[in-house]
Amino acid sequence: MKLSVSLLRSYCPALPAGASDVRQALDEAGIEVKGVESAGGDTVISVELLANRGDHRCYTGVARELAARLDGVVAAPPSRLLTVAEDNGFPVVVRTEKCLAYTLTPLVVRDSGVLLPGEVRSALAVAEETTGSVIVDATNAAALELGQPTHAFDADRLTGTIEVRLSGAGETALLLGETTRRELPEGTIVIADEVKVLAVAGVIGCEESRVTENTRRVLLESGTFDPVEVRKAASALNVRTAASQRFERGGDPTLPLAGAGRVVRLLEECGAAAVSGPTVCAREWHGDLPVIDVDFDDLADFLAIPSSPEDVVRRLAGYGLRHLEGGRFQVPGSRIWDLVEAQDVYEELARNIGYDELPGSASFSGSGVGQSDEAADLRAAGEILVSLGFYEVFTDSFYDRSLLKRLGVEPDSPLAHHIRLVDAADRHYEFLKNNCLAQAVEAVDINLRNHSPDLRLFELATVFRPDRDGGCAERSLLWAICAGSGLPHGWDGKQRPVDLFFAKGAVEEIANALNRDLTVRLPDEAEHPLTPYLHPNRAAVLYFDGVPAGVLGEIHPEVLKRFGVTGVRPVYLELETSALTAAPAKPRPPLEDVPPITRMLDFVLPAPVSSAEVMEVLRAAAPDRLRDLRVTDVFVDPGQFGVGARSVTYLLVLAVEPTPTSEELNAEVQLMIDAVATVFGDEGVVLR
Structure with a gap:
């Protein structure tokens, strides 16, 4: 907001x-x-x-x-005191207990071409709720000011008695801004006349009753509805309005008359409309406002500081809680949905005092508990990412259908199956997330829109997927995403963009720190559920000690297009925390007094030649000082190497003793190169 x-x-x-x-x-x-x-x-x-x-x-x-x-006061905007009809001035009836309060006020339009006051129009502009209709703008402004949504009906387009009721089976409505009638879920709260639905209560009005530039008589609705029912209706219709967002979090059932009075005040002051009759209260809030008992001694223990009853009364009055007697406080209508028990009031007081002002305490035991090996491994992985310029973030454990649609999840994808919240408080939190990629790309989109194209983010997160027994299976992941530039300046003074090899280097650092053997392979769609959303030629699956550990790759261009991401090529990395915390397959080799010598050889291998075959020839031709030989990189580029060919990089680890001269070392490595050329030269293997 x-x-x-x-x-x-x-x-x-x-x-x-x-x-x-x-x-x-x-x-x-x-x-x-x-x-x-x-x-x-x-x-x-x-x-x-x-x-x-x-x-x-x-x-x-x-x-x-x-x-x-x-310690200030709230300067509420002025409101018109409305006269309430004693004889139900025109036919309106409420037929459902899910409507908590309901009023209608008749108005006559004087001049629809006038403007609301400048400060009111400014508030609407900031909230992006300006419509161009002075009547509708006045209802939006009052909701922004007081939090009470109201709605204007064209009185000349209504027929007979107005009812607040539940919709029947197969009933339809033509919602505002739409051209096709929608079937409403049975049991939805609606406002209707004798022939049509006028509005879905608390959510949205309908085309057939809306005010226009030709409207001359208005019925101004102001009411409060059950928040759960509003939330269900908005979710079922996939419609979110400013009104529904207020009502589904709990409206103030004591506020409808004041909300309507503020709309009337705005319209009368600018000469747009005037009241033409008394207000009808078809349902007035008769519920008793809740009363909460506060135990002052218990409160002092909770806050860990002494607090006099007078101070508590003063502080709670600022939130609208009225002191009755002793420790009894009456909750205002605006807070009946979230202040339910004494502990809620205690938390309100803690925030009022300030968490920094409350004393902290620590408990001690006779012996300390050290950090587990698993926690140490995760911490080490995180510290490596931090050292490479990544920032740790925290994302929601929930998301909605729109995020999955932007990712491009197909019905047959493993990512299409979720743990779903049936009565989610907000449709944006409908699903427990089963992947982290969608939120990672969304983070790139948000940063780009805030003019921050250079980013490196990571998170230790949990994903949730249905298991075969209908339960919930949890998996812990370490994910990271990087985009843009920002690497340290090189010798030429240029900043280089982060890319696939930068992220791969991060994985290598992590594997080395945890003493894992890293293997990088070309992805198979069946091998990891995220590979369809990564670039087909710039992605890899990762193995630690031969065990599947995760995935790495540039985000697929189609995914970026759906998210509206342009100008950068983000790279995503995901590792299973179980792979990070598993015991290494072999003990860490002892440190040598003198670091070994390392050399890298890069050969382009055609499809018929395997990397293992080349490694066997290299090992046979290697000098006695060879201590290790392994593949550190595989790069595929059909345009450069041809279809099926790939560039394979081999790392040679050579002992220092006996110490060779540069010429001797180069000669030993050249023998290995010559051996590969002799065995595979005719098959097209070349040194790159």
């Missing part, structure tokens, strides 16, 4: 002056700031809101959170 700092200050006058101080205040209040930018002389902040705090999704909600910490 984006907020204007100048507008936020008008609701919370105690807000600090500097942008950095505002950011700190929000962070301390538990509202994470994702970005800060300048816009037309104002500062705009992007905030990440908690999933269970619908009250935060408006200026007054954020201002209340800040004011509670800053």
